[in-house]
Amino acid sequence: MTRALILGGGGLFGIGWEVGFLWGVEASGVFLKNADLVVGTSAGSIAGSLLLQTESLLQTFDDYQKAGSTAREIVVDFDTTTWQKNLASVVSGALNEQEVRQRIGQWAMDSKTTSETARLDVIRFRLVSDSWPGPSLAITSVDAFTGDLAVFTAESKVAIDVAVAASCAVPGVWPPVTIGAHRYIDGGMRSPINSDLAKGMDKVLVLLPSLAGGRAAQAVEKEIDDLENCASDVLLITSDEWSNSTMGTNPLNPAVRGPAALAGFLQGQKAALQIASFWR
Numbered sequence: 001m002t003r004a005l006i007l008g009g010g011g012l013f014g015i016g017w018e019v020g021f022l023w024g025v026e027a028s029g030v031f032l033k034n035a036d037l038v039v040g041t042s043a044g045s046i047a048g049s050l051l052l053q054t055e056s057l058l059q060t061f062d063d064y065q066k067a068g069s070t071a072r073e074i075v076v077d078f079d080t081t082t083w084q085k086n087l088a089s090v091v092s093g094a095l096n097e098q099e100v101r102q103r104i105g106q107w108a109m110d111s112k113t114t115s116e117t118a119r120l121d122v123i124r125f126r127l128v129s130d131s132w133p134g135p136s137l138a139i140t141s142v143d144a145f146t147g148d149l150a151v152f153t154a155e156s157k158v159a160i161d162v163a164v165a166a167s168c169a170v171p172g173v174w175p176p177v178t179i180g181a182h183r184y185i186d187g188g189m190r191s192p193i194n195s196d197l198a199k200g201m202d203k204v205l206v207l208l209p210s211l212a213g214g215r216a217a218q219a220v221e222k223e224i225d226d227l228e229n230c231a232s233d234v235l236l237i238t239s240d241e242w243s244n245s246t247m248g249t250n251p252l253n254p255a256v257r258g259p260a261a262l263a264g265f266l267q268g269q270k271a272a273l274q275i276a277s278f279w280r
Contacts, residue, residue: 003205003279004198005035005051007044008220009188010209010239011170011251012073014043015126016064016260017209017239019050023057023261024268030276032205038137039197041187043209045139045167046126049160052133060128064261070254072125074114076173078252084214086172101147101189108171108185109144116165116175123165132160140187140194141166144176149190151197173252191219199230203279206236210244210251235278240267 007018025032033052040048050060063069090107094100113119124130132154139152141163152163158179166177166184176183187194198204204227208220220236227234243263247256 001203002036002201003034003203004037004039004195004201005032005048006039006193006195006198006204006206007041007048008193008206008208009042009044009186010192011043012254012257013247013251013260014209015046016246016257017243017264017267018043018047018207019057019060019064020261020264020266021207021237021268021271022047022051022264023061024265024270025272025275026057026268027265028269028272028276030272030279032275032279035136035205037198037201039140039194040137040164040167041140041192041194042168042170044193044207045164045187046123048137048139049127049133049164052137053127053129053131061261061265064258066258070257072122073254074118074122075254076252078173078250080249080251083172098147101142102145104171104189105142105144105147105176105183105185108169108176109183111172113173113175116177119169119174120161120165120177123168124161127161127164130159130161138197139163139167140190140197141169141177141184142187142189144183144185149187149194150182150184170252188216191223192216193220193223195220195223195227195234198232199227201232204232204234205275205278206234208236208238210239210247233278235275237271237275239264243267
């Protein structure tokens with residue numbers, strides 16, 4: 001029996017919710033660290049790294065509840081609706097998905113943002129180790145020039161903080177990350193979950209923070225259908241109504257991480273029995 005854990009994107013809200021949810025499941029006696037594959041996209045790259053880097057997510061969860069826990073974060077004025085409108089304008093008229101991602105990559109490279117160094121400092125502070133936790137972790141990103149999917153693992157010889165920064169490089173908000181001769185952007189620009197990497201796995205558990213409609217929702221639906229058509233058993237869990245209420249209008253606001261983690265913890269506890277039955 002092979003198992004994959006897929007952790008989707010969702011900004012600081014997504015990081016909080018996923019860490020909280022995973023701790024809620026773990027605190028209920030259900031352990032997901034034994035997954036044969038853990039795919040992390042954007043926020044999921046943080047949550048997946050922390051899951052595998054720590055013996056328990058309790059300390060991370062507790063840290064998220066403390067005042068001052070976001071002091072090292074960079075606050076940005078981000079409005080989801082405005083960003084989506086800008087994105088739609090950038091990709092308008094693109095002939096295919098490859099061109100869509102190339103256009104987004106160019107937009108990211110043309111945008112004025114904080115420096116790569118400053119951003120990398122933030123990412124490094126979010127992790128508990130500068131070492132890859134093992135071979136099961138796969139972190140997704142997109143080549144800003146070509147639009148191709150990039151998957152970083154321990155074998156890629158890329159520092160884990162750099163790989164995570166690339167996966168979390170939201171276009172128009174954070175700088176593309178330079179790795180060798182290439183620059184990389186948020187893996188969510190290909191898919192919020194990139195669950196097709198789990199093709200062939202017997203069990204696929206997908207955790208996805210709040211997802212709006214449009215291209216992203218269509219991508220998720222298609223990927224799950226494809227997995228099921230290839231005989232994978234798939235369980236998709238998305239953030240519930242209360243969790244979503246903690247997001248506010250800016251999912252990149254560091255202040256939402258703590259409340260999202262608490263809501264995720266409670267949702268994870270409620271879902272633990274369902275997950276235990278699915279995962280065994």
